[in-house]
Amino acid sequence: MNVIAVFALILIVTMNVAIRIMKNKNSSRNAIFKLNSTSTKWLLIGYVAILGVFTIVAACISPKDPSYEKVAAEKIEQFVDFYPTLSQGNEEEVPAHLVEGKWSKKLVSNTFKIVNDNSYSLPLTLFVERVENTDGIMEASLYKGLDIINDYEVRDYMEDIELEWTDDKLTIKEKKNPPISLSFFHYDYLFKQLKEERANTLKHMSSHGPALYIKVPKSVALDIDENTVYVIVES
Amino acid sequence: MSLNEVSLIDVVRKQVHFKWKSYTGIFQSLLILQILGLFISTLGEGSMSEPGYGRSISVQYYSSSILVGMTAMWLFINSMLLTTSAYREDDFTFVSTRWSRLLANFTFIISLALLGTVTSFLSMNVLKVYLFIKNDELILTNSLTFFETISSLVVLLSYLILICAAAYTIGSIIQRNKWVGFGLSMLLIVLGAISVDYEGTPINFLIYFIMFDSSLMLLLFKLSLANGFLFFISWMVSDNQEVRV
Amino acid sequence: MIECKKLSKKYRSHSALSNLNCTIQENTITGVIGRNGAGKTTFMKLIAGYLKKTSGELHVMEENPFTSLKVSANSIFIDDQMSLPTSLNLKELLNSFARFYPNWNEPLANELMTYFQLPQKAYMQNLSKGMRSTFQAIIGFAARCPLTIYDEPTTGMDAAVRKDFYRALLKDYLAFPRTILLSSHHLEEIENLLENVLIIHDQKAFMHLSVSELKESVVAVKGEKAAVNEFASMHNKLSINESFPGMAMAVVQVNNYIRRENFPHLTFSNLTANEAFIYLTDSREGGIDRVFERSELD
Numbered sequence: 091m092n093v094i095a096v097f098a099l100i101l102i103v104t105m106n107v108a109i110r111i112m113k114n115k116n117s118s119r120n121a122i123f124k125l126n127s128t129s130t131k132w133l134l135i136g137y138v139a140i141l142g143v144f145t146i147v148a149a150c151i152s153p154k155d156p157s158y159e160k161v162a163a164e165k166i167e168q169f170v171d172f173y174p175t176l177s178q179g180n181e182e183e184v185p186a187h188l189v190e191g192k193w194s195k196k197l198v199s200n201t202f203k204i205v206n207d208n209s210y211s212l213p214l215t216l217f218v219e220r221v222e223n224t225d226g227i228m229e230a231s232l233y234k235g236l237d238i239i240n241d242y243e244v245r246d247y248m249e250d251i252e253l254e255w256t257d258d259k260l261t262i263k264e265k266k267n268p269p270i271s272l273s274f275f276h277y278d279y280l281f282k283q284l285k286e287e288r289a290n291t292l293k294h295m296s297s298h299g300p301a302l303y304i305k306v307p308k309s310v311a312l313d314i315d316e317n318t319v320y321v322i323v324e325s
Numbered sequence: 326m327s328l329n330e331v332s333l334i335d336v337v338r339k340q341v342h343f344k345w346k347s348y349t350g351i352f353q354s355l356l357i358l359q360i361l362g363l364f365i366s367t368l369g370e371g372s373m374s375e376p377g378y379g380r381s382i383s384v385q386y387y388s389s390s391i392l393v394g395m396t397a398m399w400l401f402i403n404s405m406l407l408t409t410s411a412y413r414e415d416d417f418t419f420v421s422t423r424w425s426r427l428l429a430n431f432t433f434i435i436s437l438a439l440l441g442t443v444t445s446f447l448s449m450n451v452l453k454v455y456l457f458i459k460n461d462e463l464i465l466t467n468s469l470t471f472f473e474t475i476s477s478l479v480v481l482l483s484y485l486i487l488i489c490a491a492a493y494t495i496g497s498i499i500q501r502n503k504w505v506g507f508g509l510s511m512l513l514i515v516l517g518a519i520s521v522d523y524e525g526t527p528i529n530f531l532i533y534f535i536m537f538d539s540s541l542m543l544l545l546f547k548l549s550l551a552n553g554f555l556f557f558i559s560w561m562v563s564d565n566q567e568v569r570v
Numbered sequence: 571m572i573e574c575k576k577l578s579k580k581y582r583s584h585s586a587l588s589n590l591n592c593t594i595q596e597n598t599i600t601g602v603i604g605r606n607g608a609g610k611t612t613f614m615k616l617i618a619g620y621l622k623k624t625s626g627e628l629h630v631m632e633e634n635p636f637t638s639l640k641v642s643a644n645s646i647f648i649d650d651q652m653s654l655p656t657s658l659n660l661k662e663l664l665n666s667f668a669r670f671y672p673n674w675n676e677p678l679a680n681e682l683m684t685y686f687q688l689p690q691k692a693y694m695q696n697l698s699k700g701m702r703s704t705f706q707a708i709i710g711f712a713a714r715c716p717l718t719i720y721d722e723p724t725t726g727m728d729a730a731v732r733k734d735f736y737r738a739l740l741k742d743y744l745a746f747p748r749t750i751l752l753s754s755h756h757l758e759e760i761e762n763l764l765e766n767v768l769i770i771h772d773q774k775a776f777m778h779l780s781v782s783e784l785k786e787s788v789v790a791v792k793g794e795k796a797a798v799n800e801f802a803s804m805h806n807k808l809s810i811n812e813s814f815p816g817m818a819m820a821v822v823q824v825n826n827y828i829r830r831e832n833f834p835h836l837t838f839s840n841l842t843a844n845e846a847f848i849y850l851t852d853s854r855e856g857g858i859d860r861v862f863e864r865s866e867l868d
Contacts (some may be wrong), residue, residue: 099496100364104357126693139354141447148450151457164612271383273456275368277449278390280484281477283539285443294372297385328631328716330673331643339669346662414653417620419670420643507736568620569651 172233174218176301177321190233190300191253198257202306203227203313204320207263213251213260214300214318217325221305228306230260235300239272249299262302332364333428340429343419348412351437352401355396362395366452387456389449392482394523396445404434404489408496408563417568425497427560434493438485438510442478474539483548490555497562571596571717571749572617574775577626585773586612589626592775593766594751596716599743601760601781602753603847604770609752611649613770614719617646617751630717639716641837641851646671648710649721650703660705661690664712671713682738686731699726707735711742719751721732732756738761758844767843771851781843786827788846792819793836801836808849811859821849 172188206212214235232253236243254261306312314320366387374383406412407430416426438464495513499506512557579587587609592601604610607726613795615621616628619635619642628635635641653661657843660683668674694702697855703726710718724732740763743750754760757767767784769777777784788808791798795818802810802820821841841849 100361126659127346127662130352132659133356134352136445141444141451144454145447145450147359148453148457151454200520237382239382248522270381271385273385273387275387275453275456276389278388278393280393280475280481281389283477283480283536283544295382327642328644331639331672333639336639336643336670342669347657349657352645411653415655418653419666420639422619422637422639422642424637426640465763565622567622569615569653 096232106215153183166241172300173215173301176233188233189231190234193230193253193255195228195230195255197228197307197310200260200309201311201313203259203263204304204315205259206315207261212262212320213264214302215260216314217301217303218320218322219303219305219309220307220312220322228304228310230302230304233301233303235298237295237297239295240274242272253302261303270298332419333425334345336425337428337432340416340419340421340425341432344429344433345436347415348433354403355399355441355444356419358395358399359392359444362392362445363448363451363455365395366391367455378450386451387458389445389452392448392452392569393446396441397485398490400434400438400441400485401492403437404492405496405499407434408493408500410568413449413500413566421565423564424560427556427563431490431492434489435486438482438489441485442482444482446474446478480541480544483545483552487548487551487555490552490559497559497566500566501562571631573627574675575627577613577616577628578624579609579616579621580624582812587616587770589624589746590770590773591774592778594749594766594768595616596749597747598762598765599750599752600748600766600768601757601764602629602768602770603757604753604776609773611721612692614647614721614751614753617717618645618719620647642707643671644715645717646710646713646715647719647721648706648801650699650706650723650725652706656693656695659691659693660688664709667709667713667746671715672752673714675712675714678742679708682711686734695824700728700731702822703727704735704762707738714742714746715748717749721753722755723752724754724756732759736760739763758842759845761843767847769847769851771847776851783852784846785840786823787825788821788823788841788849790819790821790839790841791836797833797835801833823850 111155129283204216214232230253253264254263366389370386370390371389372383372385374381413426416429419428495506495510497510535544535547538547572592574590576855577587577590578755590609602610612621613680613808616623617630617635619630619638622636630641631638631644631764633641635645651653658713664676664679665681668676672731683705686708688697688701688705688708690758694705697705707720708724710720710723724735727735729766736759739752752764754759764781766778766780768775771777771840772793779787791801792813793801795812795816798810799822802822805825806823808823810818812818
């Protein structure tokens with residue numbers, strides 16, 4: 091919004107100056123812009139110098155974030171697979187680096203409650219597997235998700251999710267972090283003409299949400315809110 | 326007293342030097358238009374926002390096209406203004422013939438185009454720095470390697486020279502005969518409008534012929550040919566131009 | 571230096587010059603004189619290479635001035651409509667001229683600027699008309715081009731500056747001879763300066779002769795009406811009117827020397843070149859008095 095205000099201000103100033111110059115065509119003393127040769131020369135040199143400074147600054151700034159690269163296709167492939175894998179209970183087949191966190195809780199009581207603290211649906215996909223009695227120990231694994239915009243990964247995505255474990259309750263919270271804003275800067279067609287990249291980069295988004303896989307003993311009564319959507323794993 | 330013999334190259338060089346010194350309005354308008362272009366570029370090309378899995382993600386797109394477009398517009402307008410009578414009479418006050426004036430104007434235009442490419446390319450960095458400061462994440466898609474930078478700058482330069490040559494030719498035609506020039510500009514505008522809508526017309530073929538070429542040498546050759554052709558037409562038209570009628 | 575044969579310049583609506591013949595030698599000061607709209611400026615612009623001739627032959631320095639680089643480099647055209655860029659001040663303008671013209675005399679230019687009190691850092695638009703003309707005259711002096719053309723250079727100048735201008739023109743011409751074409755409406759001021767006069771009348775070169783020949787070619791005759799009439803009928807009568815009843819004065823164009831002793835009843839007097847020019851080119855019989863006489867009759 092403030093950009094538009096500045097733009098409008100510039101427009102008004104320019105029009106004022108133009109009108110004033112046109113009125114005072116014969117007395118260049120009153121003209122705001124001195125149209126003489128030396129001032130223009132210095133103006134031009136100064137402008138190019140400022141541009142040079144900005145170029146150097148831009149060159150220094152950009153290597154600070156080197157990790158922004160396009161997501162490789164193989165990485166995406168991993169995420170495509172792991173939902174069906176998990177839903178069949180094959181936790182072992184999911185690659186280990188996708189695990190964000192593992193918990194192992196000893197249950198005290200015989201009931202366990204899973205609460206969704208969000209106003210909307212869960213920020214992750216909940217997989218529940220009822221396992222045989224394992225001395226009242228419940229295990230959970232949190233698997234990473236992937237959010238892609240135009241083939242670039244949105245980072246800090248997992249910080250949204252907060253799991254709060256108490257003795258008999260798991261609360262899945264979502265931190266209200268400020269919205270992520272991404273800016274893409276690209277050189278237009280002219281610069282790409284020789285590289286034969288004719289089509290504009292398609293603008294697309296895709297996302298694979300994270301998954302929480304909980305193994306609850308069959309002896310424990312699981313209380314999950316009716317409105318919560320979860321997947322029951324049939325092994 | 327004896328008459329001085331002067332060489333054409335000498336006169337052209339002096340005229341170009343004179344133009345660089347005295348056409349201050351052109352350079353000031355470059356600054357103004359580029360700064361304006363920068364401001365407009367910060368508005369971005371489009372944006373998207375998505376609620377996502379909880380957090381909202383907003384995406385904005387920025388590109389270099391507005392800056393390049395502004396520079397092209399600056400060059401177009403000023404090349405056309407170079408043919409008007411005020412500039413023409415200024416030239417003839419000093420040593421000049423029509424041929425030397427044409428050569429000097431083309432040399433001046435080429436140097437203006439060079440200035441335009443360099444400044445527009447460098448000013449994109451101003452945009453990048455501004456975006457770095459303003460946003461938390463800035464992603465530079467299709468960054469250019471060094472060699473790509475040079476070659477694409479050469480391509481940009483050739484395109485700008487083409488635009489200048491076209492503007493100068495149209496300007497000369499208008500100076501010679503107002504109605505023919507006006508009709509020609511109308512024709513070009515109509516053809517341009519048609520080519521946007523319809524694929525496969527001859528105009529489109531011409532545009533694609535130039536724009537879809539990906540070999541540097543061939544592209545430069547085609548553009549040089551087009552520039553030479555326009556230069557020839559300018560010469561034909563402005564050969565008999567009278568001054569101070 | 572300049573040769574014209576049957577030179578014509580026609581525009582769509584009218585014709586400016588037709589069948590003009592003249593030859594102008596090198597290193598002379600020639601005044602180009604004519605009535606308003608006679609075609610002087612057109613003639614000079616054709617020589618300078620600004621306009622293109624419609625027909626005929628025109629050679630300046632043995633080349634076509636419209637396309638020749640040599641003519642442009644060796645000639646300069648000064649008039650009150652000189653188109654100078656508005657972004658340069660006077661000093662920078664002088665520097666620009668210095669770069670283009672190899673004979674440029676910088677000390678002379680600076681001295682003249684100081685003498686005429688023209689500020690070096692001023693801009694053309696801020697000067698008065700007279701100062702602008704002075705500046706343009708200075709350019710003409712300092713450039714020292716082999717062909718210098720002045721088209722009414724003294725418009726707007728006050729009398730003192732005009733006097734200085736003529737004096738400077740003569741002095742610089744003597745120091746550095748070149749071909750000068752000078753057109754002015756004040757022939758009486760410059761007739762002492764000029765060597766030759768080219769009178770353009772009716773779009774033709776009416777006369778091209780030296781100033782002294784011009785003066786000798788016209789003579790004023792006063793005396794009794796009958797005698798004056800008789801004399802006038804023998805020669806080309808230009809004008810005649812009655813000053814007193816019975817007495818008349820006539821202006822007559824003579825081709826050769828008159829023996830004044832043969833005409834004892836008549837008084838002869840010489841005219842200045844300016845008056846000679848006026849009578850020679852005046853096509854209306856009786857002059858402006860006729861307009862008022864006719865209106866009185868109504």
